[in-house]
Amino acid sequence: MKTRIKELRFKENLTQVELAEKVGVRRETIVFLEKGKYNPSLKLAYDISKVFHLKIEEVFILD
Amino acid sequence: MLEILNFVLEINNIINAIKMKIGYKTLISFMGTILGFVLLVLWLYMAKKPFNATGYLIFGLSFIMILIGVYFKIQTYKNQRLGLTSEDxxxxxxxxxxxxxxxxxxxxxxxxxxxxxxxxxxxxxxxxxxxxxxxxxxxxxxxxxxxxxxxxxxxxx
Missing domain, CATH: 4.10.860 (DNA Excision Repair, Uvrb; Chain A)
Structure with a gap:
């Protein structure tokens, strides 16, 4: 699964720590999500999409 | 007597300051890691010397475990200092x-x-x-x- 988290984070001028704080996870989780090395739970995917005011499928793209 | 009391109060103040900064749960687990290290040093000091191969193996394995424990505690501390959760x-x-x-x-x-x-x-x-x-x-x-x-x-x- 690919994610647009990094791109959207830069667009919104957010650091990894700020995004982690907004969705209630550790910074490492954001790092692994951006690298595409972790598939988040539906809740986390929803929370992250909410931060960027987008739908889940617009942030997380299945290969 | 007064000096001992002062010393205890000082330690209590330090613990309270750490507790406010990193949280009670982290503090306890950090204390556990320190206790493990102290016990290892104590064992090293009191054990019969020179060590045989098994002794070195036990010491080495315990030391690696404590090092990994310290690494995780540092990670937890870093996250909590940034105001993030330590477990997700x-x-x-x-x-x-x-x-x-x-x-x-x-x-x-x-x-x-x-x-x-x-x-x-x-x-x-x-x-x-x-x-x-x-x-x-x-x-x-x-x-x-x-x-x-x-x-x-x-x-x-």
Whole structure:
């Protein structure tokens, strides 16, 4: 699964720590999500999409 | 007497300051790691010297474990200092994966110990074998339980 988290984070001028704080996870989780090395739970995917005011499928793209 | 009281109060103040900064749970686990290190040093000091190979092995393994423990505590401290949670769904999933791997690998380790260590009493071998069987039974029972009941929300404790 690919994610647009990094791109959207830069667009919104957010650091990894700020995004982690907004969705209630550790910074490492954001790092692994951006690298595409972790598939988040539906809740986390929803929370992250909410931060960027987008739908889940617009942030997380299945290969 | 007054000096001792002052010393105790000073320590209490330091602990309170740390508690406010990093949280009670982290403080306790950090103390546990420090205690482990102190016990290791104490053991090293009191143990019969020179060490044999087993002594060095035990010391080395304990030292590696404490180092890994310190690494995780530092990670937790860093996250808490940034105002982030120290445990989330990813860390829980990693812990679960690590435990299940450790559990299955431990079967082979125990088998190796039983087969290759020569001077184990036959009685001890039976006890170890029984332990292995119970471990496998616990694993299978858990598997059965979760396959029937399912896994609830992983954010719940």
């Amino acid at each position: 769904e990813f860390s829980k999933r990693i812990k679960e994966r690590a435990s299940s791997k450790a559990f299955s690998i431990s079967f082979y380790i125990w088998l190796g110990i039983i087969l290759f260590v020569k001077d184990i009493e036959p009685k001890a071998k039976i006890i170890m074998g029984l332990g292995l069987l119970v471990m496998a039974l616990v694993f299978l029972l858990n598997w059965l339980y979760y396959s029937k009941v399912g896994i609830s929300d992983e954010n719940e404790d």
